[in-house]
Amino acid sequence: MEKYQQSEDFYVVTPLDRPNTFQRNPFKGWITIILFLAMILLVTIGILSMFKAMAIVVVIMLAMKVITMEEVKKYIHFDVLLLIACSFGIGMAMMKSGLAPWIADKILSVGEPLGLFSLLLLIYIATNLFTEIITNSAAAILMIPIVFEMAANLDLEPMGFAITMTIAASSSFITPIGYQTNLIVYGPGGYTFKDYVKIGTPLSILVMLITVMIVYFWWF
Incomplete structure (x- = not known):
């Protein structure tokens, strides 16, 4: 069975054990998907600009603890x-x-x-x-x-x-x-x-x- 080796930039298929990174919370996953779809809908119908919609989504995800400030800072280049x-x-x-x-x-x-x-x-x-x-x-x-x-x-x-x-x-x-x-x-x-x-x-x-x-x- 193919497993995954975690890399800082991408994932390489390799016969190693599956890291804990992939063991996500299903609730957080569904929240993320719903917020993402809502963001696309609001931008598409012109209620919000892309920047405002993304900023609101980030604030909501932080408030619901879907992500943490440490994770945000880690992925900002x-x-x-x-x-x-x-x-x-x-x-x-x-x-x-x-x-x-x-x-x-x-x-x-x-x-x-x-x-x-x-x-x-x-x-x-x-x-x-x-x-x-x-x-x-x-x-x-x-x-x-x-x-x-x-x-x-x-x-x-x-x-x-x-x-x-x-x-x-x-x-x-x-x-x-x-x-x-x-x-x-x-x-x-x-x-x-x-x-x-x-x-x-x-x-x-x-x-x-x-x-x-x-x-x-x-x-x-």
Whole structure:
């Protein structure tokens, strides 16, 4: 019979004894499911925003002792939150210092003569390069002021540019450090950096072409 070995990031199927972590309280499990479904319903019909609904669910779960403050603090990645917060500051500094408009002008000077399709490709490539070496959230925050400046210069709606940037920031396949799930499987899977480059590069190109084509024909 297959058992489970507990890991800090995920569970690996292995012939070891089943840990106590899996022996949950059924009552707490049902409470969690009911609260989760209620949260989705309230957000879907527009009574609460996602943030408010999630905050209320957390408060209720704490009050009913479904979870404890120690568990909450354990699963909050403060280093990631700090990185995202610092990235917001960097993004604001790029706007106020004039760096974002300068980068936007440089991308425009190269991509605009080649057409909007090429410009979208450049936005995707620039964002994807950022997300391969830093987190996806930080890459998106760095690119937000740039793409909005470009949209303003071209007198176009920024949504298409924002969609391109968002997908590019979430499509880190070429390095193991670009996204959390890449790192999760990096060690246990026995992969090397070359494996990510070899498989991730064609996948990134495929996602880029599909994304840019959809954005180009749907939003512009």
